[in-house]
Amino acid sequence: MSPPSRRLQTKPVITCLKTFLISYSVIFWFTGVFLLAVGIWGKVNLEAYLKLTSETSTNMPYVLIGTGAIIVIFGLFGCFATCRGSPCMLKLYATFLILMFLVEFVAGIFGFLLKHEIKAVLGDAYKDAVTNYNTTDPKSSEVDAIQRTLHCCGVNSYKDWNATKYFKDNGIPVSCCKANTVCSVENLEDLDKARDVVYDTGCISLLTTSMESKLGINAGASFGVAFFQLIGVFLSCCLSRYITINQYEMV
Numbered sequence: 001m002s003p004p005s006r007r008l009q010t011k012p013v014i015t016c017l018k019t020f021l022i023s024y025s026v027i028f029w030f031t032g033v034f035l036l037a038v039g040i041w042g043k044v045n046l047e048a049y050l051k052l053t054s055e056t057s058t059n060m061p062y063v064l065i066g067t068g069a070i071i072v073i074f075g076l077f078g079c080f081a082t083c084r085g086s087p088c089m090l091k092l093y094a095t096f097l098i099l100m101f102l103v104e105f106v107a108g109i110f111g112f113l114l115k116h117e118i119k120a121v122l123g124d125a126y127k128d129a130v131t132n133y134n135t136t137d138p139k140s141s142e143v144d145a146i147q148r149t150l151h152c153c154g155v156n157s158y159k160d161w162n163a164t165k166y167f168k169d170n171g172i173p174v175s176c177c178k179a180n181t182v183c184s185v186e187n188l189e190d191l192d193k194a195r196d197v198v199y200d201t202g203c204i205s206l207l208t209t210s211m212e213s214k215l216g217i218n219a220g221a222s223f224g225v226a227f228f229q230l231i232g233v234f235l236s237c238c239l240s241r242y243i244t245i246n247q248y249e250m251v
Helices: 004-050 060-084 087-131 138-150 158-163 165-170 203-249
Strands: none
Touching: 004 060, 004 203, 060 087, 060 203, 087 138, 087 158, 087 203, 138 203, 158 165
């Protein structure tokens, strides 16, 4: 049996590590809620853009939603394992944190790598949607939503509509009209008159910039939470080791 002095030295370390790990687990739980919120936000905000093309999509919002939900559950498990002081449970908690680190790290890398590719394909898809614009195509509804939301018109400018079949029959879409502006059919069918009532900024630059920014936020959140989990791995392993040492010394 080890001297009582050594056991007395070990117990304060265990108490300190337990305090740190419980605090970490609570913060970790909140990061799960944060990831869940970012994932849902990304899904909602990217949905309108990704509907323009059936060839390109990103699973990052779903990864963040799934990871966030699992973190919420295991954040509670981490608090329970710490309070119980079970080395096996603490090692299981550390293993989970390592797996989540790998998932989020890979998701972050793919997010940064794919955002430029998605940006390019989305730009081509938007140009195609404008060219084939009509009132019945679902993609045309997305063009209207984007023009209203981003306050833009056409691909590079409102003049791009002049080359479409829709313009020859109906003029520029009403979704290009500026807020609080009444657009008459006469104005929308004449490019010179339309200049004063429609948005003069093209959508392609605003669309791709907005898309890239939203994917960047998702990837950044994934990276940030991933590296934060390494702290939990360190604390869990240290606490498990000291509890094991203390149990051994008491034999």
